[in-house]
Amino acid sequence: MKRKSIAVSVGRLVIGGGNPVVIQSMTDTDTSDVENTLKQVKELINAGSEMVRITVNTEPAAKSVPDIIKKLRDKGFETPIIGDFHFNGTYLLKNFPEMAELIDKYRINPGTTGKIEYFDEFIKIAIDNDKPIRIGVNWGSVERNILNKKIEENSKRKKPRGIKEVMVEAIVESVIYYAERAKNLGLSENKIIVSAKVSEVPELVKVYRELAEKTPYPLHLGLTEAGSSIKGIVSSAIGIGSLLLQGIGDTIRVSVTPRPGESRTREVEIAKEILQSLNLRRFHPEVISCPGCGRTNSDLFKKIAERIKKYLKERQKEWEEIYPDFKNLKIAVMGCVVNGPGESKFANIGLCLPGIGEEKSAIYVNGEFKRTVKIEEAEEELKREIEDYLIG
Numbered sequence: 221m222k223r224k225s226i227a228v229s230v231g232r233l234v235i236g237g238g239n240p241v242v243i244q245s246m247t248d249t250d251t252s253d254v255e256n257t258l259k260q261v262k263e264l265i266n267a268g269s270e271m272v273r274i275t276v277n278t279e280p281a282a283k284s285v286p287d288i289i290k291k292l293r294d295k296g297f298e299t300p301i302i303g304d305f306h307f308n309g310t311y312l313l314k315n316f317p318e319m320a321e322l323i324d325k326y327r328i329n330p331g332t333t334g335k336i337e338y339f340d341e342f343i344k345i346a347i348d349n350d351k352p353i354r355i356g357v358n359w360g361s362v363e364r365n366i367l368n369k370k371i372e373e374n375s376k377r378k379k380p381r382g383i384k385e386v387m388v389e390a391i392v393e394s395v396i397y398y399a400e401r402a403k404n405l406g407l408s409e410n411k412i413i414v415s416a417k418v419s420e421v422p423e424l425v426k427v428y429r430e431l432a433e434k435t436p437y438p439l440h441l442g443l444t445e446a447g448s449s450i451k452g453i454v455s456s457a458i459g460i461g462s463l464l465l466q467g468i469g470d471t472i473r474v475s476v477t478p479r480p481g482e483s484r485t486r487e488v489e490i491a492k493e494i495l496q497s498l499n500l501r502r503f504h505p506e507v508i509s510c511p512g513c514g515r516t517n518s519d520l521f522k523k524i525a526e527r528i529k530k531y532l533k534e535r536q537k538e539w540e541e542i543y544p545d546f547k548n549l550k551i552a553v554m555g556c557v558v559n560g561p562g563e564s565k566f567a568n569i570g571l572c573l574p575g576i577g578e579e580k581s582a583i584y585v586n587g588e589f590k591r592t593v594k595i596e597e598a599e600e601e602l603k604r605e606i607e608d609y610l611i612g
């Protein structure tokens with residue numbers, strides 16, 4: 221069952237309060253470069269990011285933010301823009317009031333504000349501008365007094381626990397401490413989102429389970445330094461996915477390191493796949509295929525599966541307007557007609573290609589055999605079947 225957190229409005233979106241999990245992403249451009257930042261923000265939005273965070277780390281960056289946001293809004297993009305602040309965040313918010321007013325949410329890592337007075341001032345600026353904040357603590361920014369106390373308590377135990385366990389407790393307490401501090405300064409509860417990112421999956425799950433129990437705030441999920449390639453994807457999917465399965469998490473960001481030259485939008489695609497595979501959100505039709513085995517006699521089924529994915533992607537905009545169920549479509553392309561029909565029975569349309577010793581391909585609709593098709597016509601027949609299915 222989904223944990224019901226306090227609902228927090230961020231621009232036109234509502235995070236938490238039982239609302240669908242929201243996808244966010246972050247740019248890696250120099251924010252003072254308006255054109256490049258704007259271009260990347262638009263790419264992320266077009267890929268499906270529902271909130272975009274930009275770095276606000278210097279005076280030129282702070283000065284560029286109003287320009288970026290106004291240009292976005294002029295082009296009809298209403299996506300909330302989040303400002304990522306660290307060491308000089310309080311200074312920048314204070315000295316660039318238009319930026320403070322236009323940004324939809326402030327992200328602060330309290331461990332990097334320097335003196336606690338700067339944190340307090342940051343919160344007061346959020347109150348004055350009526351903005352929600354995310355308090356994001358991570359391994360490296362645990363509140364020092366809390367950490368020292370935890371380490372000391374641990375050293376006095378008969379059997380001291382490992383440092384990771386101590387850190388988990390210290391991170392959770394730090395988040396609670398800063399959230400309570402913000403509340404005591406006058407920030408409403410419905411302006412607070414929290415996160416506590418760590419780089420290892422078991423600790424991530426422990427930290428968020430604790431936070432889910434001990435705080436009422438919406439939780440922003442993500443691993444920090446997830447890594448690149450398969451490792452980053454797997455860690456993010458397991459960490460974020462296992463929490464979401466427990467009903468924990470209101471907004472997610474997949475922080476994978478892009479490969480050199482790779483589009484930043486990959487993190488959004490991964491986030492969408494995580495939510496879709498958990499049946500929490502639906503973004504596009506699904507094309508499944510079998511892994512292939514000793515029964516498979518060619519890789520045609522793999523090629524058809526890839527081409528059908530592309531075919532559906534290219535038609536998505538046009539077809540989802542005409543067919544409301546388009547996104548829910550599930551297509552299977554399998555490598556043999558012995559096991560293919562059974563393995564694809566939950567698909568709306570299944571194409572089973574002939575395996576070794578088999579001659580014809582067969583099409584199944586909602587798990588029922590419909591007709592045989594010639595192997596050389598299989599792909600076109602599958603497309604025809606998809607269109608017929610959608611027309612109904």
Ligand code: SF4
Binds near residue numbers: 510559
């Ligand atoms: S559907 Fe057929 S070819 Fe594909 S993995 Fe299963 S048995 Fe092998």
